[in-house]
Amino acid sequence: MKAQSEALLIRDPVAVMSGMRGDAARLGKVDVRIRDGRIDQIGAALEPREGERVIDARSCVVYPGWVNTHHHLFQNLLKAVPAGINADLQTWLAEVPYPRLARFTPDMLRAAARLGFAELLLSGVTTCADHHYLYHANGTTETGDLLFDEAAAFGxxxxxxxxGALQAADDHPGFSKVALKPETLDQMLGDIERLKARYHEPAPDAMRRVVVAPTTPTFSLPPELLPEVARAARGMGLRLHTHLSETTHYVDFCRERFGKLPLEFVAAHEWLGPDVWFAHLVHMTPEEIELLAASGSGCSHCPVSNARLGSGIAPAPRMAAAGVPMSLGVDGVASNESGSMTHEAHFAWLVHRAAGGAAATTVEETIHWGTAGGARVLGLDAVGTLEVGKAADLVLYDTNDVRFGGFHDLAIAPVAAGEPTRVRYSIIGGRVAVEEGEIPGVDRDALLREARVLVGRLIG
Ligand SMILES: [Zn+2]
Known part of the structure; x- marks a missing residue:
């Protein structure tokens, strides 16, 4: 585990964003006091107390830590694979991740996770939900444990x-290249029970959670097992997550095979509710959006990956207006090339305006999706906003840079200008996870050297 939670005073920042909507989005020029891992006080000109460490934030804007609700950490060793760089989702799956799944050793996954956590932290992410599907019948289940270990090492x-999958979907061009034998239902649920007993914390400020997440409901398991998996998850008090409606191919397949639109399909199999969130939701009818909103199910909006794969632009502003809980995810970086939530938020802010006009979204709304919205879909109610009593997860972006010199409104600079940003401090549950732009205890050169060697083994 990282350093212990400290008594901290973030003093004199340029501006503080809360993660909330509307007028509440901006807290202005206030100090933030942190005690016992929580936000203890927010106010103007707070005086330091004895034993408190003061962080001089004069050149910084303060944001709630980003909550990334859809990632695939193993893909951190698969950025810009040439065979997939100009491909759509189906070809990309067949050319980039799936042929290499069986080649990922636990050591490779550990290196990918370390690289991924470092990139996430240095972009301001403090919570990450990883959709980890490197499971197969004859494989090791230790990879889940390994991810928890590395997350703890990075704080x-x-x-x-x-x-994971319970069937081989031979008619899927991607899956047909997977040289992995699917697990049985008992193997999958047995491992989830084990993970739950070992790691899962139900608390609203949990550092570790387990979610039940078959890779894709339409391809990864026979439909009759979907309700069984959902009931097992709910019986264990665990949430549900999966990929849905990422491409028109996905929608067409669902319609042809099951005679239903994807949202109708999951609704018919007990996969809707406030304990469910879906990655992507790019192709949605107005009726599906209504169904989603009425059920309280959430969305992990991944606009960069969707654009990169040519999948389309998810109707995120329409979903948000309908009341769908919206969040942001960077998705696997093999289809993004960036694990930065600042980049994701910047692109989300822009792409909906390009597609739907200047009123489609605002920086504040985009920040809300990426912070409070993420915490909501994950059920981490003590996380995501800067409010007294909430978990102390916050990020200080340094604006002392030529590219921010002309800004009239520095509060929005990290999202409006996008990368490169510099996270000077990141604090997670009151523990310092990034200090003066560095991750304590992490040798960046060593991370890079290791990654280069492993990328060499994954080429071709
Ligand atoms: Zn994904």
Whole structure:
């Protein structure tokens, strides 16, 4: 585990954003006091107390830590694979991740996770939900444990979305290249029970959570097992997550095979509710959006990956207006090339305006999706906003840089200008996870050297 929670005073920042909506989004020029891992006080000109460490934030804007609700950490060793760089989702799956799944050793996964956590932290992420699907019948289940270990080493709040498949979907061009034998239902649920007993914390400020997350409901398991998996998850008090409606191909397949739109399909199999969130939801009818909103199910919006794969632009502003809990995810970086939530938020802010006009979204709304919205879909109610009593997860972006010199409104600079940003401090549950732009105890050169060697083994 990282350093212990400290008594901290974030003093004199340029501006503080709360993660909330509307007028409440901006807290202005206030100090933030942190005690026992929580936000103890927010106010103007707070005086330091004895034993308190003061962080001089004069050149910084303060944000709630980003909550990344959809990631695939193993893909951190698979950025910009040439065979997939100009491909759509189906070809990309067949060319990039799936042929290499069986080649991922636990050591490779550990290196990918370390690289991924470092990139996430240095972009301001404090909570990560990883959709981890490197499971197969004859494989090791230690990879889930390994991700929890590495998350703890980086001090990251971590949600393991335990993926995997229960059938070989030979008619899927991607899956047909997977040289892995699917697990049985007992194997999958048995491992989830084990993970739950070992790691899962139900508390609203949990550092570790387990989620039940078969990779794709339409391909990864026979439909009759979907309700069984959902009931097992609910019986264990665990949330549900999966990929849905990422491409028109996905929607067409669902319609042809099951005679239903994807949202109708999951609704018919007990996969809707406030304890469920879906990655992507790019292709949605107005009726599906209504169904989603009425059920309280959430969305992990991954606009960069959707654009990169040419999948389309999810109707995020329409979903938000309908009351769907919205969050942001960077998705696997093999289809993004960036694990930065600042980059994701910047692109989300822009792409909906390009598609729907200047009123489509605001920086404040985008920050809300990426922070409070993420905490909501993960059920981490003590996380996501800067309010007294909430978990002390916050990030200080340094604006002392030529690219921010001309700003009239520095509060929005990290999202409006996008990368590169510099996270000077990141604090997670009151523990310092990034200090003066560095991750304590992490040798960046060593991380890079290790990654280069392993990328060499994954080429071709
Ligand atoms: Zn994904």
């Amino acid at each position: 990251m709040r971590f949600v393991l979305c335990r993926g």
